[in-house]
Amino acid sequence: MYKDGYKSVFENYSGAQDNLISLLQHFQKQSGYISQECVQEVARFLKISENHIYGVASFYSQFTFQKPGKNHIKVCLGTACHVQDGQLLANEIRDLLGIQSGQVTADGFFDYQEVACLGCCAQAPVVEINGQIYARMTTTKLMKKLSEYE
Template structure:
């Protein structure tokens, strides 16, 4: 049995025995690791390379090609603001600026304490509710500056 401990998993062991040691298993193994820890650490890249007997550069090259894989621990709270046409017209840019002021990070960043991660997106598919903000998978529509402050403050206390 081959198992690996991945940093950030607090002693959790990832069991690779369900995967063959064939290089074509690389993407399924990456997906498996990402589902357990939320990201692919440098140690995980090395472990996968050792397990499949391929180079770390190859593992990283494949993982970095796909946007589904990330190499940094995600923020505890995922904030996404829609800047699609309907949301933009309804003030999405101003709300994005407000989010940045409240949580202190720019789009694409994670706060130093890893509490928040913030992204601007092209569309969340809720145009009738514009402007829209998504926090931890929950959609908040018809967003106003006042409502946004409450939503973010509620998540700060979690």
């Protein structure tokens, strides 16, 4: 018997091993990450090893094994943002949250990522919070914006 939330999903798949990516995409979209429980259930369903799933999922950047924070912060460190002091913004966030890029705060309130380009270089330096782009960001503006989330 599969754990709650898995059986109804598995009913839409044949159980063939080439369903692996589609299943992982489904659970990544549903939960925002691939949990250990998910790996165990998918492994049982497809009759493959958990190690195989970790190996495949690790290859694709679309999959993550870490539960995301409630709020998502991205700082751009692409060339245009870097030369406009994007690194200062990154340092400020790391100090404030006490985490590095790719990590989640202990209370799960924020996750943080440093990215190569957010696609709006003319507005550098750029920060994205929960999908919203903040242009020509300064450390002062950034701290003010983040204080709204407390």
